[in-house]
Amino acid sequence: PSPAPGRVDVLVVGGGQAGLAAGYHLRRAKADFVVLDAQDGPGGAWRHAWPSLRLFSPARYSSLPGRMMPAPPGGGPPSAADTVAYLADYERHYGLPIIRPVHVQGIRRDEDRLAVLTDTGAWRARIVISATGTWWRPFVPHYPGMDDFRGRQLHTAGYTGPESLRGERVVIVGGGNSAAQILAEVSTVASTTWITLRPPRLLPDEVDGKALFDLATRRARSADVADTGDPADLGDIVAVPPVREARDRGALKAEPMFTRLTATGVAWADGTELACDTIIWCTGFRPALGHLAPLRLRGPDGLIPVEGTRALGEARLHLLGYGDWTGPASATLIGAARTAKTCVADVLRQLAS
Ligand code: FAD
Numbered sequence: 001p002s003p004a005p006g007r008v009d010v011l012v013v014g015g016g017q018a019g020l021a022a023g024y025h026l027r028r029a030k031a032d033f034v035v036l037d038a039q040d041g042p043g044g045a046w047r048h049a050w051p052s053l054r055l056f057s058p059a060r061y062s063s064l065p066g067r068m069m070p071a072p073p074g075g076g077p078p079s080a081a082d083t084v085a086y087l088a089d090y091e092r093h094y095g096l097p098i099i100r101p102v103h104v105q106g107i108r109r110d111e112d113r114l115a116v117l118t119d120t121g122a123w124r125a126r127i128v129i130s131a132t133g134t135w136w137r138p139f140v141p142h143y144p145g146m147d148d149f150r151g152r153q154l155h156t157a158g159y160t161g162p163e164s165l166r167g168e169r170v171v172i173v174g175g176g177n178s179a180a181q182i183l184a185e186v187s188t189v190a191s192t193t194w195i196t197l198r199p200p201r202l203l204p205d206e207v208d209g210k211a212l213f214d215l216a217t218r219r220a221r222s223a224d225v226a227d228t229g230d231p232a233d234l235g236d237i238v239a240v241p242p243v244r245e246a247r248d249r250g251a252l253k254a255e256p257m258f259t260r261l262t263a264t265g266v267a268w269a270d271g272t273e274l275a276c277d278t279i280i281w282c283t284g285f286r287p288a289l290g291h292l293a294p295l296r297l298r299g300p301d302g303l304i305p306v307e308g309t310r311a312l313g314e315a316r317l318h319l320l321g322y323g324d325w326t327g328p329a330s331a332t333l334i335g336a337a338r339t340a341k342t343c344v345a346d347v348l349r350q351l352a353s
Contacts (some may be wrong), residue, residue, distance in 0.1 A: 005121035016044020018131035018321030021340030023096040036102040043084035045135035056238035057209030062333040108294040134285035145261035174282030184246035309343040
């Protein structure tokens with residue numbers, strides 16, 4: 001497409017997996033659309049993940065519509081680099097009209113259209129699908145003494161692998177998949193302490209991302225969430241091979257949350273202190289919704305209320321990806337693939353009406 005800004009029916013903000021899945025359905029419908037993406041190349045957040053990160057589902061359950069992710073040559077779940085390669089091939093194969101790098105700075109109402117302001121000019125669209133993900137807004141909770149700590153503090157988003165931590169005393173905070181996977185490898189080169197709000201809950205070995213997706217779908221369809229035996233009732237952390245290995249070597253024992261940081265480490269309410277060199281905050285992400293601020297749609301929880309993927313306060317805006325609030329497991333590859341289909345069907349109905 002011409003990189004010159006102009007008018008389009010549908011403008012997708014974000015060219016990660018969610019934006020590509022929407023692009024696939026828009027392309028099939030021969031819609032007039034463009035995808036604007038802030039990155040220099042394909043892959044969205046996967047471009048920035050640490051090298052050893054593995055998907056928690058096999059390739060066949062991690063695919064966008066129309067084209068299966070190939071199983072990695074060595075077997076096992078795909079890596080972040082495998083995922084980037086797959087997404088690059090996907091957008092090339094379908095000839096998706098993606099323009100990079102373009103940063104969307106703000107979206108506002110402009111009569112019958114939405115005006116999309118970018119660092120390379122302004123677009124006007126009848127409908128915007130926002131698919132900007134969460135990686136760009138790392139979340140770190142506040143604890144007293146954070147500024148006094150003289151060691152290093154990292155977030156998942158800035159973690160690049162265990163090498164720079166070799167021989168250190170490392171505190172890893174967080175009870176989810178990122179914390180467990182990072183702990184599994186850092187504990188092979190450093191002395192680690194794992195800190196979680198609640199005792200960490202490992203899923204049984206046979207439960208993978210596919211099972212979690214099925215659960216999210218069942219929950220979305222049914223008001224009854226008290227189904228005993230559901231995987232999420234048994235735990236939260238997927239036992240990918242490195243996590244299993246760490247569990248079997250006894251490295252997955254967690255301590256309760258500390259109450260403050262000191263100059264040299266962390267401390268608990270009873271006065272116990274632990275010295276450390278680095279703290280890794282594996283404390284999650286928030287949706288990257290800053291470009292939507294001019295529309296003033298956020299609810300008290302910081303999210304934008306939606307029906308399906310359509311914003312309740314602005315029917316010309318759809319939100320895709322981000323988390324379960326925009327569709328079952330829609331921050332994952334398989335979930336984004338399913339939600340993109342219903343999202344685009346709704347968009348096409350709107351354009352036709
Ligand atoms: P992103 O990949 O973040 O793509 C959004 C794109 O929008 C980016 O290219 C970004 O640069 C661009 N963008 C953002 N803001 C703007 C703007 N203002 N203007 C223009 N462009 C913008 N999922 C699985 O399916 N399986 C897994 O095993 C799995 N493991 C995960 C492990 C970790 C540690 C994390 C963090 C996530 C994992 N996920 C997994 C979740 C999920 O697949 C990723 O978070 C995924 O990248 C989300 O895709 P997305 O397209 O919604 O967002």
